[in-house]
Amino acid sequence: MARMKFLCDAERCIECNACVTACKNENEVPWGINRRRVVTLNDGEMGKERSISMACMHCTDAPCAAVCPVDCFYTTADAVVLHSKELCIGCGYCFYACPFGAPQYPQLGNFGGRGKMDKCTFCAGGPEADNTPAEYARYGANRLAEGKLPLCAEMCSTKALLAGDGEIIAAIYKERVVTRGYGSGAWGWSTAYPDSQGV
Amino acid sequence: MTMLRRCLALGFLALLLALGQPALAQVQDQGRPSNEELQLMQQLQGQGPLTGRVSIPDQRAATLIQPAGKEWRDFWRGTSPWIGGIAIGGMLALLVLFFLIRGRVPMEGGRSGETITRFNGLDRFAHWLTAISFLVLAITGLNIAFGRDLLLPLIGPEAFSAFSDAGKVAHNFLSFPFTLGILLMLVLWVRDNIPSRLDLEWLAAGGGIIGHGHAHARRFNGGQKAIFWSVVLMGGAIAVTGYFLMFPFTVVADVGGMQTTQMVHSVLSMILVAIILAHIYIGTIGMEGAFHAMGSGEVDLNWAEAHHDLWAEEIRARERRETGTAPGAMPAE
Numbered sequence: 001m002a003r004m005k006f007l008c009d010a011e012r013c014i015e016c017n018a019c020v021t022a023c024k025n026e027n028e029v030p031w032g033i034n035r036r037r038v039v040t041l042n043d044g045e046m047g048k049e050r051s052i053s054m055a056c057m058h059c060t061d062a063p064c065a066a067v068c069p070v071d072c073f074y075t076t077a078d079a080v081v082l083h084s085k086e087l088c089i090g091c092g093y094c095f096y097a098c099p100f101g102a103p104q105y106p107q108l109g110n111f112g113g114r115g116k117m118d119k120c121t122f123c124a125g126g127p128e129a130d131n132t133p134a135e136y137a138r139y140g141a142n143r144l145a146e147g148k149l150p151l152c153a154e155m156c157s158t159k160a161l162l163a164g165d166g167e168i169i170a171a172i173y174k175e176r177v178v179t180r181g182y183g184s185g186a187w188g189w190s191t192a193y194p195d196s197q198g199v
Numbered sequence: 200m201t202m203l204r205r206c207l208a209l210g211f212l213a214l215l216l217a218l219g220q221p222a223l224a225q226v227q228d229q230g231r232p233s234n235e236e237l238q239l240m241q242q243l244q245g246q247g248p249l250t251g252r253v254s255i256p257d258q259r260a261a262t263l264i265q266p267a268g269k270e271w272r273d274f275w276r277g278t279s280p281w282i283g284g285i286a287i288g289g290m291l292a293l294l295v296l297f298f299l300i301r302g303r304v305p306m307e308g309g310r311s312g313e314t315i316t317r318f319n320g321l322d323r324f325a326h327w328l329t330a331i332s333f334l335v336l337a338i339t340g341l342n343i344a345f346g347r348d349l350l351l352p353l354i355g356p357e358a359f360s361a362f363s364d365a366g367k368v369a370h371n372f373l374s375f376p377f378t379l380g381i382l383l384m385l386v387l388w389v390r391d392n393i394p395s396r397l398d399l400e401w402l403a404a405g406g407g408i409i410g411h412g413h414a415h416a417r418r419f420n421g422g423q424k425a426i427f428w429s430v431v432l433m434g435g436a437i438a439v440t441g442y443f444l445m446f447p448f449t450v451v452a453d454v455g456g457m458q459t460t461q462m463v464h465s466v467l468s469m470i471l472v473a474i475i476l477a478h479i480y481i482g483t484i485g486m487e488g489a490f491h492a493m494g495s496g497e498v499d500l501n502w503a504e505a506h507h508d509l510w511a512e513e514i515r516a517r518e519r520r521e522t523g524t525a526p527g528a529m530p531a532e
Contacts, residue, residue, distance in 0.1 A: 041249070063268055067272050072356075089363050091343065092444075092447055096271050096461060097268045099266060
């Protein structure tokens with residue numbers, strides 16, 4: 001089985017936010033929720049500005065799963081970290097633990113308004129049967145079950161955002177770095193995949 | 200000839216490799232974060248979050264990576280269960296041991312049959328408002344801390360989630376009566392809970408429960424004052440941090456603050472649960488006659504004179520004055 005990962009090549013990302021829009025559209029993400037976002041570092045500084053598209057990194061030993069009081073997370077055979085909205089109680093602890101700020105909460109609960117947590121599913125749906133209306137309503141598309149990769153990466157115009165088997169996308173990135181002679185590294189990989197080889 | 204060409208090609212390649220050293224070093228340093236990522240992390244003093252700019256309205260999304268989440272995770276899954284386990288489990292063990300050794304503290308001189316009012320209706324309302332909400336808050340809170348390891352394997356994920364979800368709602372709503380109860384108790388009892396020299400003497404005499412001699416005490420003895428102040432101060436802090444957590448990112452702006460708030464809330468709560476266990480013990484099975492104070496509000500005169508001699512005297516003196524005065528006259532005090 002593949003070990004699915006995201007990789008954002010900061011040398012290529014042009015902050016067009018198409019990945020964000022594609023994600024919202026493909027998964028019909030609720031209003032106010034961004035499963036993916038583009039963060040610009042050193043904004044406006046000549047030569048230092050870098051944009052990185054970030055979403056759930058589907059960590060090895062995921063912190064969200066570790067801290068969840070109801071243990072609603074699970075990891076698929078493709079190493080995608082998913083959760084059950086059936087079990088989630090919207091406590092918000094995964095947001096405190098997540099290094100990447102991936103968990104989001106639609107304003108549905110009482111007071112501070114945390115509904116069930118929502119996050120990037122690597123376009124792999126949820127625990128419901130693949131590509132059923134029930135799965136789509138809760139988690140959005142299940143492109144993986146259709147043999148497709150996440151739409152954000154698939155439609156990235158500069159191919160900055162890569163999604164797929166970790167070894168393959170790492171090899172693509174390495175080839176780029178060697179050809180270009182520089183690279184700013186695979187953002188978040190050291191945090192998300194401490195056991196895997198660095199890029 | 201081909202040999203020479205190959206050597207030249209190799210030499211050229213070596214030169215290229217040397218020039219492309221930084222990039223290749225990154226590629227070859229397997230298992231390590233990239234240099235630039237490390238540099239940026241270090242620039243932000245190692246553990247600070249890495250923040251940029253986002254074009255979406257949610258400015259919290261501008262934080263690219265927050266490494267402190269790891270420490271909070273270690274606390275929540277590592278340190279916190281130990282603190283709670285030692286505080287609560289230790290207290291339970293201590294109480295069981297104490298009960299086995301000391302048994303139920305009997306009322307000295309038996310019941311006199313005569314009672315005096317210790318807590319009026321408002322006093323008892325404040326106490327039970329706080330007590331009942333605290334019990335539910337404690338159970339639902341401990342469920343968040345320990346339920347996954349203790350209860351989930353027993354009842355299964357669906358039932359556990361349903362219970363935890365209802366527990367979360369109850370925890371949120373009951374915080375209001377709990378806070379109200381604390382404020383009410385503070386107003387009602389603070390004047391009788393100012394620490395004094397008598398408390399030290401009370402403590403030196405072993406509080407009347409360890410030794411046999413009773414120290415003098417007014418309405419509240421040293422132990423009760425300790426309970427009062429831990430409930431008011433710790434309970435107050437728990438309520439405040441609880442509201443910060445209930446309305447996330449309103450008062451506390453960033454994720455680091457939310458983590459700290461959660462840590463303070465959980466540690467204080469678990470310690471307060473341990474303290475309250477001792478309070479429940481002494482108020483129920485630990486001491487004969489004690490429960491009536493908060494049950495009916497009336498305590499036996501012998502109990503009052505043994506535990507709160509100065510207060511009992513004061514009450515009886517007031518009663519004598521009140522019965523002695525003519526109707527329509529100004530009441531004493």
